[in-house]
Amino acid sequence: MSRAGNVVESVRARLADSDYSDRSLIVGTMLAIYVLYLLVGFSLGFDVNGQVNALQRITFLTAVFAMAGLALNLHWGYTGLFNVGIAGFMAVGVYAMGMATAPQNPETTTAVPGLGLPIPVGILIGILAAALAGLIVALPALRLRADYLAIVTLGLSEIVRLSFSSNTLGEFTIAGTTMGTGGNSGINLVGDPSKIVRQFYETGFGIGPLSDLSGAILDSFASVGIEQIVVINLSYTVVVVGILGFVYVLVQRLGNSPFGRSLKAIKEDEETTQSLGKNTQLLKAKSFVIGCGLLGLAAILWQGSRGLTTPDTYMIELTVFIWVVVIIGGAGSNTGTVLGAALFVSILDEGPRFFRDIVNATFDIPRAPTSIVEAVGSIGEGDLMPLLAYVFGELAALQFVLLGVVLILIIKRRPEGLMGHRKEPASTLDISRPATERGDGAPGPPAGSSDPEAGTGEKEDATDE
Amino acid sequence: MSETETAPTEQEETAPEPILSVTDLRKEFSGITAVDSVTFDIEPSGMTGLIGPNGAGKSTTFNCITNLVSPDGGTVVFDGEDVTGMPTYRIARKGLIRTFQIARELREMTVLENMMLTANEQNESPFHAVSPGLRDNVRRQEERLLETAWELLEFFDIDHLAYSYAGTLSGGQRKLLELARALMADPEMLMLDEPFAGVNPTLEERLLDRLHALTQEGYTFLVVEHDIKLIMSNCERVLVMHQGELLADGPPEFVREDERVIEAYLGGEVSG
Amino acid sequence: MPPNGSYLPQGNPQYVVRNYYLELIFLGILLLLLVDLLNSVRTGALPLTRLLTFVWDGIIIGLALGLAGVGLSMTYSILGFANVSHGDAMTAGAFLGWSSVFLLVGYGDEAFGQLLLLGVGGDLFASDLGISLFKRPWAVLFGIVATGALTAGLSLLIDRLVFKPLRDVGSLMVLVASVGVAFILRYLVVFFYKPTQRSVAVAPERAAIGLFDGVPVIAASREELVAGESILEFPVGVGRKTQSYLQVTSHEVLLIVTTILLMVGLHLLLQRTKLGKSMRAMADNEELARARGIPTERVINWTWIIGGSCTGIAGFLVVLERGTMSFQFGWLLLLLIFAAVILGGIGSIYGAIVGGIVIGLTTTLSLVWLPEATLARPVAFVIMILVLLVRPQGLFRGRVVG
Numbered sequence A: 001m002s003r004a005g006n007v008v009e010s011v012r013a014r015l016a017d018s019d020y021s022d023r024s025l026i027v028g029t030m031l032a033i034y035v036l037y038l039l040v041g042f043s044l045g046f047d048v049n050g051q052v053n054a055l056q057r058i059t060f061l062t063a064v065f066a067m068a069g070l071a072l073n074l075h076w077g078y079t080g081l082f083n084v085g086i087a088g089f090m091a092v093g094v095y096a097m098g099m100a101t102a103p104q105n106p107e108t109t110t111a112v113p114g115l116g117l118p119i120p121v122g123i124l125i126g127i128l129a130a131a132l133a134g135l136i137v138a139l140p141a142l143r144l145r146a147d148y149l150a151i152v153t154l155g156l157s158e159i160v161r162l163s164f165s166s167n168t169l170g171e172f173t174i175a176g177t178t179m180g181t182g183g184n185s186g187i188n189l190v191g192d193p194s195k196i197v198r199q200f201y202e203t204g205f206g207i208g209p210l211s212d213l214s215g216a217i218l219d220s221f222a223s224v225g226i227e228q229i230v231v232i233n234l235s236y237t238v239v240v241v242g243i244l245g246f247v248y249v250l251v252q253r254l255g256n257s258p259f260g261r262s263l264k265a266i267k268e269d270e271e272t273t274q275s276l277g278k279n280t281q282l283l284k285a286k287s288f289v290i291g292c293g294l295l296g297l298a299a300i301l302w303q304g305s306r307g308l309t310t311p312d313t314y315m316i317e318l319t320v321f322i323w324v325v326v327i328i329g330g331a332g333s334n335t336g337t338v339l340g341a342a343l344f345v346s347i348l349d350e351g352p353r354f355f356r357d358i359v360n361a362t363f364d365i366p367r368a369p370t371s372i373v374e375a376v377g378s379i380g381e382g383d384l385m386p387l388l389a390y391v392f393g394e395l396a397a398l399q400f401v402l403l404g405v406v407l408i409l410i411i412k413r414r415p416e417g418l419m420g421h422r423k424e425p426a427s428t429l430d431i432s433r434p435a436t437e438r439g440d441g442a443p444g445p446p447a448g449s450s451d452p453e454a455g456t457g458e459k460e461d462a463t464d465e
Numbered sequence B: 001m002s003e004t005e006t007a008p009t010e011q012e013e014t015a016p017e018p019i020l021s022v023t024d025l026r027k028e029f030s031g032i033t034a035v036d037s038v039t040f041d042i043e044p045s046g047m048t049g050l051i052g053p054n055g056a057g058k059s060t061t062f063n064c065i066t067n068l069v070s071p072d073g074g075t076v077v078f079d080g081e082d083v084t085g086m087p088t089y090r091i092a093r094k095g096l097i098r099t100f101q102i103a104r105e106l107r108e109m110t111v112l113e114n115m116m117l118t119a120n121e122q123n124e125s126p127f128h129a130v131s132p133g134l135r136d137n138v139r140r141q142e143e144r145l146l147e148t149a150w151e152l153l154e155f156f157d158i159d160h161l162a163y164s165y166a167g168t169l170s171g172g173q174r175k176l177l178e179l180a181r182a183l184m185a186d187p188e189m190l191m192l193d194e195p196f197a198g199v200n201p202t203l204e205e206r207l208l209d210r211l212h213a214l215t216q217e218g219y220t221f222l223v224v225e226h227d228i229k230l231i232m233s234n235c236e237r238v239l240v241m242h243q244g245e246l247l248a249d250g251p252p253e254f255v256r257e258d259e260r261v262i263e264a265y266l267g268g269e270v271s272g
Numbered sequence C: 001m002p003p004n005g006s007y008l009p010q011g012n013p014q015y016v017v018r019n020y021y022l023e024l025i026f027l028g029i030l031l032l033l034l035v036d037l038l039n040s041v042r043t044g045a046l047p048l049t050r051l052l053t054f055v056w057d058g059i060i061i062g063l064a065l066g067l068a069g070v071g072l073s074m075t076y077s078i079l080g081f082a083n084v085s086h087g088d089a090m091t092a093g094a095f096l097g098w099s100s101v102f103l104l105v106g107y108g109d110e111a112f113g114q115l116l117l118l119g120v121g122g123d124l125f126a127s128d129l130g131i132s133l134f135k136r137p138w139a140v141l142f143g144i145v146a147t148g149a150l151t152a153g154l155s156l157l158i159d160r161l162v163f164k165p166l167r168d169v170g171s172l173m174v175l176v177a178s179v180g181v182a183f184i185l186r187y188l189v190v191f192f193y194k195p196t197q198r199s200v201a202v203a204p205e206r207a208a209i210g211l212f213d214g215v216p217v218i219a220a221s222r223e224e225l226v227a228g229e230s231i232l233e234f235p236v237g238v239g240r241k242t243q244s245y246l247q248v249t250s251h252e253v254l255l256i257v258t259t260i261l262l263m264v265g266l267h268l269l270l271q272r273t274k275l276g277k278s279m280r281a282m283a284d285n286e287e288l289a290r291a292r293g294i295p296t297e298r299v300i301n302w303t304w305i306i307g308g309s310c311t312g313i314a315g316f317l318v319v320l321e322r323g324t325m326s327f328q329f330g331w332l333l334l335l336l337i338f339a340a341v342i343l344g345g346i347g348s349i350y351g352a353i354v355g356g357i358v359i360g361l362t363t364t365l366s367l368v369w370l371p372e373a374t375l376a377r378p379v380a381f382v383i384m385i386l387v388l389l390v391r392p393q394g395l396f397r398g399r400v401v402g
């Protein structure tokens, strides 16, 4: 083989190195989105706080949706478990956290009391509660056909939502302790995880060097005109992105292991997997429970910083959002899921609103007519603006329509999503390519037994069959 | 029925403990009795054939033994333990592995992944998979498994396909993969459902070679096959099923002469 | 003989929890509840009037669920996927149907745009048109037919655009696509009709049923019944009691009568015609049906037409009975419809009706024990889940369509 050929080979190997290319893909996509939003913000005349805020918001939402997407990817992409109860598991996580951390004797009479536990304990309880809810569903329901599992999980999420909105669970007393979900008006989330970040900036946790550090950070941001509240939000987002990184590695490692290999086999053919000696029920249950715990975590990080959560956050719409994230990205690919979250948040979720704001800022849009008939009627008079105003007025509804269209188009045109075609090696070792292409120490074919070059050659032959 | 029932019992006094013993196995599907009071013993090591016309109940017998389909009656004893109604995966773990009539390779997984999947004594804990130190243990274990996988792939001459997706293999290659994969589980006994169907003659030769080599090593085989000649010339014992019943059970020469067997095959192929 | 020889059922039978003990425990609990119910009626803790109202309401909801469930059940068994857009097709059909009724009744008197959009953004109210069964019988009849036809057409259109190209795609992905359809329908309704609740019909005519001096009578109202001004009297009486037990409305009666007539018609259609036979064949095995020369696409079209019109009519009648509708009403009914279909056994039309009535009664009778009405729906869903776990084949096992 010629020298040039070798170089080409090594470049190709480099690009095929999935970790490397994946990271750059995610970073590249995020940068592109940032540039787009900065341009939009610029055209809308945002100041530096506004710009940073917009980017922070996009990043934060991307991170929490990606985290929930990774959990669903573990369920659906790896194990083939059709979970349509995502919103329910998220609700269980958030509410458990909220009830655990609410003070025992609230200051206002309207607030529901809780257990008064510290925030980290509350977060842990939330994750465990979501996982436990997963276990309760998993034990009986994972025996069912996939479409029945879908109906069971959908039913469960409605049961959770309706029960949480009931007065009965709104405030109740068990063994002398009063707590509750707050019924229809929701629950104040005292156990706001972003509070830890705020404390760092406000008090430095009472530790000298830390408060010096936080002061220095605030000062340097202030020097470019960024306010404290923006810095706090930004820092919390950084923390959430860090947790996303952790979850990503976690799910990736789960997939690339004997555990993940068995899940992959179950997704393809459960009976065969059983016939080969795998306790598929147990494996599915483990996968389901882990995923539900992660859903709880994602929901806590997301809702926690809002200070209040209400039952109608957890409608079927939320579940569909997470599904769209995974389906855009491609079931089975973690990188795809993160990309899917980025595209979902920036284009489908936030995009239309920004677009409206730009148009509103550029053109003189009249007040929206009261009905579509009126709006269409004015087209006859040669005026398109009322229709546009009506569309902008009902933008939220049209966004859902758009989501439905996207969902159908992906399933029709590209069911594997952005990256679902790319398979990851289901092993702690990279067993997807011969060692010579990898250049690491994992065992390949025993020396002298078969020429790896010949091996790849025949592999292509086999593919042609 | 009397013949088939007495022959094995007489042998039992002299023969070693059977590795698999099926008694009175029954299965009905909405009116059709697919398996009708089937009783047989299989002694360790050696190759036993199971033949019968289409719909005789051979595959259903396999399904009932492994409890993929729960039998309506009867008992299955494997390796001295009653495994009737035991979850499929536990029967497999005890060392009784079966293959399917239509090769059920996991198409979206590579040949190597298919192989690595099957090893039973591996650490599948999700906790170990993600924990920094423990993952290295898993890794070392997988390295050992990988070596075994390569050895088996070589044994079946499909090591050049290791990195291909199982879905891209030809029919014959799939059958080889299924067999190699089954062996990864380190079984004591293998039940093969038509392992030669769709396999070209050269590959068939090779596969038979391997099977004989494995019997020498002490593996036990129960093989379903439509090619009667192949069974007759390669198995030391043949079971014949027809309409759910076990018609005959004995050495090939003995079965070949059985009138009911000849009748079941319309007096054709067996005698010829 | 099977060409491929594999008969392994799709779901491993070992997963089907065939645990008759569980079914017995269920029956036991049911029996206990029944005894408790009768006991509280006896002691007077639960007034008979209340109980009868629960039962009546339960049957009405149940029949509507069952009628709407027919379509879901048919597409589930023949096309093999759970159609999540079923509820929103019902909503969209009902909005279109009511628009056409408004146009029929108010054309010329009211602004066209107002009629078309059921009064969105204007001052057209239900009272201006005064639609009820007795006041405008022809409009109501027209509404039933029009909504049925429009929903059937909508279902066909959706099938052509979305589901037909996905015939070879796995059933789970089609399910996801149907979620997309659900979103599109639901939020197009919001886009055109706005999210606020629309009131479309006026209060229906009422009648009270009870005893006057021991004689069973029907009167125009509770007061008239007690005063002895009955419309209808039965020839025999028992005792000397005078009490009004149940109030019914003309729209409730219309719902019951229409549903029963449609079910009988459907029964005859599916039992007596070749279409019914073809549907059964397709539900059993589509490949085989095609091989036998059954025009599968035509059968599928009829499935959507029949299912769609039943669903549309159910939606129209429910809205008529309630007097109002919002963009979420079909979606909110969907899980209850699923519960009915699953309880009855997917593919069985009688199953859908019986399942519907059981679910309907569950949502009303559970109020006897529940502390608040919000929890009634969760209880129905719990029952659905338990049925799936214990008896996934439903009450009427096996018999597909008809």
Ligand SMILES: Nc1ncnc2c1ncn2[C@@H]1O[C@H](COP(=O)(O)OP(=O)(O)OP(=O)(O)O)[C@@H](O)[C@H]1O
Binding pocket: B029, B030, B032, B033, B034, B052, B053, B054, B055, B056, B057, B058, B059, B060, B061, B101, C001, C002, C004, C005, C006, C007, C008, C009
């Ligand atoms: N899951 C099932 N449901 C209904 N009938 C079944 C099922 N499985 C098998 N049968 C019936 O049981 C009988 C035996 O089938 P089986 O597949 O065991 O035969 P076989 O001997 O393996 O035939 P072949 O040589 O064609 O593979 C057949 O009549 C078949 O129709």
Ligand SMILES: [Mg+2]
Binding pocket: B058, B059, B060, B101, C005
């Ligand atoms: Mg067979």
